[in-house]
Amino acid sequence: AQRVTQPEKLLSVFKGAPVELKCNYSYSGSPELFWYVQYSRQRLQLLLRHISRESIKGFTADLNKGETSFHLKKPFAQEEDSAMYYCALRQTLRQLTFGSGTQLTVLP
Amino acid sequence: NAGVMQNPRHLVRRRGQEARLRCSPMKGHSHVYWYRQLPEEGLKFMVYLQKENIIDESGMPKERFSAEFPKEGPSILRIQQVVRGDSAAYFCASSPPSRPNTEAFFGQGTRLTVV
Numbered sequence: 001a002q003r004v005t006q007p008e009k010l011l012s013v014f015k016g017a018p019v020e021l022k023c024n025y026s027y028s029g030s031p032e033l034f035w036y037v038q039y040s041r042q043r044l045q046l047l048l049r050h051i052s053r054e055s056i057k058g059f060t061a062d063l064n065k066g067e068t069s070f071h072l073k074k075p076f077a078q079e080e081d082s083a084m085y086y087c088a089l090r091q092t093l094r095q096l097t098f099g100s101g102t103q104l105t106v107l108p
Numbered sequence: 109n110a111g112v113m114q115n116p117r118h119l120v121r122r123r124g125q126e127a128r129l130r131c132s133p134m135k136g137h138s139h140v141y142w143y144r145q146l147p148e149e150g151l152k153f154m155v156y157l158q159k160e161n162i163i164d165e166s167g168m169p170k171e172r173f174s175a176e177f178p179k180e181g182p183s184i185l186r187i188q189q190v191v192r193g194d195s196a197a198y199f200c201a202s203s204p205p206s207r208p209n210t211e212a213f214f215g216q217g218t219r220l221t222v223v
Contacts, residue, residue, distance in 0.1 A: 043216045086150060095167070098143075100149050
């Protein structure tokens with residue numbers, strides 16, 4: 001069965017410091033991985049997906065099939081990055097499996 | 109385009125009552141997904157619907173829960189005879205017909221509290 005694990009519920013870093021939000025998955029097929037973000041009082045929105053290999057708001061994520069990981073990284077965190085981040089896996093064309101989320105707080 | 113609209117934002121029900129959660133997808137979107145988020149957990153898939161069709165309900169509890177997406181009007185998630193364990197945030201997402209689940213846009217959710 002597919003599973004997404006985000007081991008850190010809370011993560012705090014200082015402004016300007018690098019940040020890495022961990023995501024590991026288990027899935028027998030070829031996965032599609034996503035990162036979603038939820039800013040305070042806003043709806044969940046797509047941040048990036050591994051297929052497009054893009055950088056959004058300075059964030060990148062590389063799919064490592066050997067380690068079954070899809071960690072989200074940013075070299076210099078900003079206060080406006082403070083939010084809840086969810087890693088998600090798509091196992092069919094229909095539904096997403098989400099991790100439990102990591103609350104990132106960027107301190108001034 | 110107002111985005112995916114869910115109402116109510118907050119819903120309080122007593123045990124045994126019925127809860128109705130509404131989701132209006134984005135304009136032009138014909139695919140709707142419902143997810144549930146229990147406290148301290150991630151979002152869990154419940155059901156995937158297209159207009160007048162349930163495509164995948166593998167995440168729906170076997171009893172008391174039902175969903176519909178009629179030809180006209182919003183998608184409805186109905187929970188009958190609610191129990192305390194139904195207290196959760198329920199999120200709806202929609203996507204366009206040409207790219208199902210690739211561009212899923214989420215609503216702000218309905219927080220159901222069963223007292």
